Amino acid sequence: MIILVSLLVLLMLCAAIAALVFRDLLAAVIASCVVSLLASILFYFLHAPDVAMAEASIGAALVTAIFVIALGRTRRYEE
Amino acid sequence: MSFLESYAYYVGAFGLILIGLLVILVKRNLIKIIIGLSILDTGVNLFLISVGYLASGTAPIFSREGIDSGSMVDPVPQALVLTAIVIGVAVLALALGLAVRLYQNYGTLDMRKIKELKW
Amino acid sequence: MRIFLSLVVLAVIAVGIGKTLMEIPFGEDTTNVGGYYIQSGRDDTGAANIVTSVVVGYRAFDTLGEVTVLFVAAVGLGAVLAVGSASGRRRDVEPASLVLYTGCRFLFPLILLFGAYIFIHGHLTPGGGFQGGAIVASAFLLVYLGCRGRRIRHGWSKATESLGGLVFVGLGLLGLTAAGHFFLSNYLPKGTVNHLFSAGIIPIIYVAIGFKVGAELAGVIDDLVEESE
Known part of the structure; x- marks a missing residue:
């Protein structure tokens, strides 16, 4: 269990660092979506199913969609 | 190993908060800064939930008879984080709307080039 | 120089947060108020889910404020994106x-x-x-992705949103006047725990919140999509 949790935390931090270094904003948005998704799994392990559902449906789905729509209006690459 | 057992979630929350702050401080692209805000948000939420965690606890739901009410995790941080997530998406949408308007007016998302925002 | 300053600021914050985190024990104790909610939340409100009884029962006034924040953000987004965008051109x-x-x-x-x-x-x-509400809004997002050209009608989404808010405030005011207690008191019969019709006004308020949040988030997506086409 603790190994699984440590692995998830490590993956989450890697995804956050990927969101930091990617110059392609679409890839950065997808990386932050991965951060939210892994955080929602961690919320489930912390016995917070309500928060896990909220994070999965809002943080991972809706926020990513809003970001992608806004990226369609602006430019994709960070100069 | 015992360090991991006690602090794995804290390490995750700590790392997310720091990476989010780093994105906000270092990057100059507005969309990137908003991504940093979202990561920071997730980190703070993870920290609050892990403060309320109770080892050998159950989720705070009486889904069947015979669940011991003494061994439930703290519901107060969960309620707070539930509201914080929903407010987070509203704030993100508003910030992205402002960024889209700025791009329409100035033709760039770089904070250096938007003179009125320079610090 | 700027990056160096940022790193210094970040190091100070990291030391502060890290020292604080090491002091907080992990997985040991609940707060007193949390213990009270767990012990008597089921009898007080009749809801099996304690988080729900906190969000809509004990702290319903807080939730009303939160819904207001969501509403203000949605209205602000509409106002920000509406300024000067009346170009009228619709690409096919x-x-x-x-x-x-x-x-x-x-x-x-x-x-x-x-x-x-x-x-x-x-x-x-x-x-x-x-x-x-978020899941309902994602259904509308699916419509925007798959069936292009279809729009939700602004009148209907605004009406749904207002109706949800009105039900929330109206039920609360009813508790203030008719039942003689306080704002958003739980005055309907509580019923049996773990039945669908139980917990007094909590399911009604949550359904109202569901409609309101769904309409608001769908409206947010609608504003941004309309801007981007």
């Missing part, structure tokens, strides 16, 4: 492929049903108005 968008179109039309009512299930059963199972 490329229609989606047949598979996507049919799939979206097939999935749309199912996702709506799932969202409704989530917010109707908010006092029994994990979930509630906010999660269900």
Whole structure:
């Protein structure tokens, strides 16, 4: 269990660092979506199913969609 | 190993908060800064939930008879984080709307080039 | 120079947060108020889900403020994006492929049903108005992706949103006047725990919140999509 949790935390931090270094904003948005998704799994392990559902449906789905729509209006690459 | 057992979630929350702050401080692209805000948000939420965690606890739901009410995790941080997530998406949408308007007016998302925002 | 300053600031913050985190024991104790909610939340409000009884029962006034924040943000987004965007030109968008179109039309009512299930059963199972509202909004997002050119009518979404808010405030005021207690007091009969019709006004308020949040988030997506085409 603790190994699984440590692995998830490590993956989450890697995804956050990927969101930091990617110059392609679409890839950065997808990386932050991965951060939210892994955080929602961690919320489930912390016995917070309500928060896990909220994070999965809002943080991972809706926020990513809003970001992608806004990226369609602006430019994709960070100069 | 015992360090991991006690602090794995804290390490995750700590790392997310720091990476989010780093994105906000270092990057100059507005969309990137908003991504940093979202990561920071997730980190703070993870920290609050892990403060309320109770080892050998159950989720705070009486889904069947015979669940011991003494061994439930703290519901107060969960309620707070539930509201914080929903407010987070509203704030993100508003910030992205402002960024889209700025791009329409100035033709760039770089904070250096938007003179009125320079610090 | 700027990056160096940022790193110094970050190091100071990191030391502060790290020292604080090491002092907080992990997985040991609940707060006193949390213990009270767990001990007597089921008897006080009649909801099996303690998080729901905190969000809509004990701290319902707080939730009203939160819904207000959401409303103000949605209105602000509409105002920000509406200024000077009345160009009137509508590019003809490329229609989606047949598979996507049919799939979206097939999935749309199912996702709506799932969202409704989530917010109707908010006092029994994990979930509630906010999660269900987000799922309903994602159904509308699917329509925007798959069936291009279709729009929700602004009048209907605004009416749904206002109706949800009015039900919330109206039920609260009813508790203030008719039942003679305080704002948002739980005055309806509580029923049996773990039954669908239980917990007094909590399911009604959560359904209202579900409609309101769904309409608001769908409106946010609608504002941004309309801007981007």
